[in-house]
Amino acid sequence: MSITTDQLQNVIGQASGSQPCKLVIFGAGGDLTRRLLLPSLYDLAVADALPADFQVIAVDRPEQTGTEWAARLFGLAEQDARDPSAEFSCPHLDRDVWDKVTAQALYLPGDFTRPDIFAALATTLGNSNVIFYMAVASRFFAQIASGLGQAGLLKEDGCFRRIVVEKPFGHDLTSARELDEQLRTQAQESQIYRIDHFLGKEANQGIMIARFSNVLFEPIWRREYIDHVQITASETIGVEQRGAFYERTGALRDMVPNHLFVLLSLIAMEPPASLAAEAVRQEKTRLLQAIRPITPDDYVSGQYADGVLNGTKVPGYRNEPGVASDSQTETYASMRLFIDNWRWGGVPFYLRTGKRLSGRRTEISIVFKKPPYALFNQDMNDPRIGNVIRFLLDPVRGVSINFDAKQPGLEEAIAPVRSTFLYDDFFKKEPNVGYEALLHDCMAGNQMLFQSAETIEASWAAIDQIVDPAKSPCLYPAGSQGPDEADALLARDGRRWLPVT
Ligand code: BG6
Numbered sequence: 001m002s003i004t005t006d007q008l009q010n011v012i013g014q015a016s017g018s019q020p021c022k023l024v025i026f027g028a029g030g031d032l033t034r035r036l037l038l039p040s041l042y043d044l045a046v047a048d049a050l051p052a053d054f055q056v057i058a059v060d061r062p063e064q065t066g067t068e069w070a071a072r073l074f075g076l077a078e079q080d081a082r083d084p085s086a087e088f089s090c091p092h093l094d095r096d097v098w099d100k101v102t103a104q105a106l107y108l109p110g111d112f113t114r115p116d117i118f119a120a121l122a123t124t125l126g127n128s129n130v131i132f133y134m135a136v137a138s139r140f141f142a143q144i145a146s147g148l149g150q151a152g153l154l155k156e157d158g159c160f161r162r163i164v165v166e167k168p169f170g171h172d173l174t175s176a177r178e179l180d181e182q183l184r185t186q187a188q189e190s191q192i193y194r195i196d197h198f199l200g201k202e203a204n205q206g207i208m209i210a211r212f213s214n215v216l217f218e219p220i221w222r223r224e225y226i227d228h229v230q231i232t233a234s235e236t237i238g239v240e241q242r243g244a245f246y247e248r249t250g251a252l253r254d255m256v257p258n259h260l261f262v263l264l265s266l267i268a269m270e271p272p273a274s275l276a277a278e279a280v281r282q283e284k285t286r287l288l289q290a291i292r293p294i295t296p297d298d299y300v301s302g303q304y305a306d307g308v309l310n311g312t313k314v315p316g317y318r319n320e321p322g323v324a325s326d327s328q329t330e331t332y333a334s335m336r337l338f339i340d341n342w343r344w345g346g347v348p349f350y351l352r353t354g355k356r357l358s359g360r361r362t363e364i365s366i367v368f369k370k371p372p373y374a375l376f377n378q379d380m381n382d383p384r385i386g387n388v389i390r391f392l393l394d395p396v397r398g399v400s401i402n403f404d405a406k407q408p409g410l411e412e413a414i415a416p417v418r419s420t421f422l423y424d425d426f427f428k429k430e431p432n433v434g435y436e437a438l439l440h441d442c443m444a445g446n447q448m449l450f451q452s453a454e455t456i457e458a459s460w461a462a463i464d465q466i467v468d469p470a471k472s473p474c475l476y477p478a479g480s481q482g483p484d485e486a487d488a489l490l491a492r493d494g495r496r497w498l499p500v501t
Helices: 005-012 031-046 066-081 095-102 116-125 138-150 173-184 202-212 243-268 277-289 423-427 436-444 453-464 484-491
Strands: 022-026 055-060 106-109 130-134 161-165 192-194 226-234 299-305 307-309 312-314 332-337 349-354 361-368 388-394 398-406 414-422 474-477
Touching: 022 031, 022 116, 031 066, 031 095, 031 436, 055 066, 055 116, 066 095, 066 106, 106 116, 116 138, 130 138, 138 161, 138 173, 173 453, 192 453, 202 243, 202 388, 202 423, 226 243, 243 277, 243 299, 243 332, 243 349, 243 361, 243 453, 277 453, 299 484, 332 484, 349 484, 398 423, 414 423, 474 484
Parallel strands: 022 055, 022 130, 055 106, 130 161, 161 192, 226 349, 299 474
Antiparallel strands: 226 361, 299 332, 307 312, 332 349, 361 388, 388 398, 398 414
């Protein structure tokens, strides 16, 4: 991860400007805190972008002191820092910088399902600006908000009080609305920061800049020129130790209404009137509200069976820990959808996500229509012919453009070529954890990178109706590109998925 001050300031814009604040982390001993929150705070400290008088107040069940908590997390960070596959891979972890994050840390042992922890927080916090970060299972969100509200901790009397809610925000439209109502009985919308970490990723943020800061793209970003759009979030990992959670959730709910729809809205929204949070969030919501109801025929679910990945045999989903031997939970979801507005009328968007696929890739491909006639006698059915703009989002980050060039030689022969811009080559930047901009913006009170309640409702509304409980997920071997039925979804339209490489 190692990131320099200049680099991070490029990512997050002006680093200064945040008022002093404290960060209360519920779930301070958990995985999210270790893997993402503290490393991101470390990066902010490297960039000198932490607010003045910054203090972490860690809340979790085990009895320990702040020093013990911080020392344990430093030990884990040292392990992660040496592991190139960890989000926080940082060859030169600097103890002095780490201390800036945790030296003042206070640890409150306790159970956030009981009121005494909130009373203790009230005594500790006084009249400070505070961000309450819920790094806990989603079933505790409403309970924590209610504890905070009842203890008067969400009153903004000359200070700010913000709550950060992780995903999943509900498991369908009804539960998302219920959670929202519960939060809003305690806090104003302006105090609620709903995180989707796909909004914090640098390359994803780059989509809006590519679209709305270049005259090159926007005029052709419409149905007259675009044949279809593909959005892919393909993973090689299985469900790992999350079998119990995944059994209740499945790929569709875990990835589509949040992460894939974040990408969909960034790639397809109208230009916002300004970068004010409300202007941007409204355009995203409008886009998602324009999704035509998706029919079960336009949806394919899959589940990985035994297979081979990178030369190693891996078990099927039903043999993973915490998973039922006859599970019907999907680990793959793909769909075709349409956006009923003037820009996109009739253009299919194909979305897919899955675990244990052949490659790890998040990307969006804009596939353009073929030229109106074959001046060069090119075979218009050759899938290599034609223009594709690919937004490479993770782990490779950049933009590539496919176009046709002249094959050198005496004949007028055509060769499909690709030109690629890669962030890491151009900016010589190591990736960061992805939460830095989110934490920074929350400290600065900017909700642009956070989901509004309306966006979340529109997302759930779009996917709630598509599941046909009578249909079982189609099996696909681990290490493959997904079920054949997903290929058929495009083949019936005369199209094909671009390969995941
Ligand atoms: C999480 C999902 O929200 O996103 C996981 O719960 C998924 O199942 C992860 O693996 C993907 O995020 P990333 O950043 O690893 O692509």
